[in-house]
Amino acid sequence: MRTITEGVLESSRCPQCGTEIQADSRFTKWCPACDWNVDPGGPEEKKGRLESLRRTLAQRHGEKLLATMSTDTAEEQRARRDVYGVLAYAVALLIHGVTAVLFVTGAWCLVRGWGGFFMLPGVFLLLLGWALRPRLNRLPKDEDDGVVLRRPDAPELFALIDEIAEASSTRGVDAVAVNAETNASVRTYGLRGRLLTLGLPLWESLTPEHRIALLGHELGHYSNGDAQRGLVLGTAYRSLGLWLHYVSPIANPTNALQMITNLAYVVPRLLVLGVLMLLDTLTLRAKQRAEYLADSVAARVGSTSAAVGLMDRLLVTDSIVITLRREVNSRRVRRGGQTRGTEGDGLWEELTAHIDSIPEFEYERQRRVGALRGHSVDATHPPTHLRRRRLLDGAAVPALVAADDERSARIAAELAGARKVVAREVVRDGVDGA
Template sequence: MTAPSTVPAVACPRCAQPTVTTGLKKPWCPSCDWNIDQAVPVVLGWRFLDRRLYRVASRLTEAQFTALADGPLSPRRMTAARLTTLAASVVLLAVVLGIGILGLWLFFFDFISLGTILGAALLGMAFMLRPRLGRLSKLPEQGRLVDLDKAPHLVGLVERVAAAVGAPMPQVLLLGCELNAYTTTVGLRRTRVLCVGLPLWATLEPQERVALLGHELGHFVNGDVRRGLLTQVAETTLSRVAALFALDGIGGRGLLEYVSSIITRALGRVVAGIARTLQVLLVWISQRDSQRAEYLADEMAARAGGTAAAITLTDQIVMTDSIDTVVRREARAGHGMSAWHDAARVARSNLAPKVPLLRRLSRHTEVSLYASHPPAALRAEMLERRPAQAAAVTLTEAEAAHIDDELAVHEKRVIRELQG
């Protein structure tokens, strides 16, 4: 519908309501969502298919939210999605192992021949596609290891939160430099790791810190399909195949070399396209389970820190860019955690009136078939619609200050990282 000529230029051309530019470069309408999908996530690289997949992801995301908002929310140990992902992982492992065995046989069958070269190539391919379980030795690259003996207040808080949500204690604590936090398991022994970004920790209020720990530790017990030893194979192997065969460039001095490079590049792109398509199908199947696990982790955040703190923690996600900006500004000025907290508190207060707009925007901009997390807006709304919970763990200002004192030893290093 075309807006009447009397409507100001800033009015929506579809519904004639005022448009805004909050969060996007071009105006969009919060009343009818006109022009809100200015950027569609790239999945296959063909815009018309990506737009269709975006709409599919949007329908799936909204349908799952509707199904879970008023129903039971509990961990699932075995679902159709998990069974399919496990089966795909087993097949992929078998294929990689088969490639390795074939390569080994060809390498030694007629040594120093064309078969030897082909065998070496297959062995190299199997090595590149091998499952990665992560290494403890690589963890210092992601953050500074926290000496548990020198952080008794932090360890005590983590223990209390773990008990509240029924999760095992992490065996390694990392302190990162980003406005982020995560848990993971690494190695054959599946060592549990909790990483908390110091900038994120410093910008949160005490009960939000408890909710953050509740959410992250909840990932150890929420049945997330991404966390399994086998299911990780399906999540990563196909993407490596696509990257391995996505050959670029056509070269060669002679006509034969030129034609060969064209054929090789075409075959590589076909293999890469098949791998990407299969990956999309697996993601399509598994990501609903992953997003369900995120909702459950939010429920555990509410159980640990209280529903109110879990909601404000989730709302901070839609303010991340603004909070990151003020934290880096303070870091460039040489200021530490106290200044980050004060600057973030001012930024959150200034952005509070825009939270409804930022939530609405996130329902569209955070949707993708590859998205393992539901949009922040739906996570906050899920918490609001479910029964409110009182905090099982209370963190006082004095206790929070003790923890900050324990972490202050890492402050200068994080400031240097933020200044870079």
């Protein structure tokens, strides 16, 4: 029986231009000469209003920013960044100021109206201010999804991160969270703690060179002073998200009170959305610039070819998700004959084998589809094809941190427990879409 890593290669003629084309039975048949059937699925489905706005702004400004980064002097770039940055910080401080006003007003009502009517609104405002207070990120716990590693748990992995951080002119991280996301990210927790999140579906699909570029990209957000990872803007975004949650309409209202409540939420919700969109607009250039600069760090640390190859792997995250879903379904069917606790065994090896078997013409198709659709990792990243073009247009640079097979093996051994835990979670809970 053929496995998911085996496809049938076949040759045929393009029905549109007659060029001979190669196809793999697992992937879309298309023509590189005339782009026949290059994107049979068409544009992606529309997202929510906020998500759609973010993607539209990201695509609109991605090319403009790429052009200005190529032509503007460092002083001109800094001036633009400073103007938008000051305005964004002003909005963020106003957001935090609303919470402060609630606390101060509530305390004033309690003091002035002690024992009288004003105690009621005072208590209400204090409780409201407490509910809407800005919250710092917290370190995930092992009872949450995935596994959290500290330095004693994975000394080789942290040593590699420290080496890449030094090459990126920043410091390393304090913890690494390994989970089932098809992604990687960095964020702060508490006041100064740094957390690196590694999604195993992405990590396991990468070569050692790609992994160094990935770590360089993530740590590059710190070395380039990405304000979005900072305390003021980060907590402002989380506060707005919390406010939006509190004024979300009740789904499928069943009585008059719920319908009246939904009507009362309309204006506050529009105000919160308006402030969120304003903050997105002010920070978009800085976010996209941070991604371009982080790509530069990825290329400097892991080499230009590794950074470009990493972006190609990001284009096939749909294939990663589909492969995992097939494996999960297969394992659930065979569950009766499996020993408890072994249902995730071999999952990552199957994924790696599938990714390694993807032919180059499928990567090329994904690159062209990405350019047509404006593919990006999320709603705030510049389009992937622009990020790729920027690296290829510049001078190719070698890696500052070389991939080492022995070190890679030691890191794999350190992650063995996490790989087993996350594999079981994927089989148990399934995998989210890319």
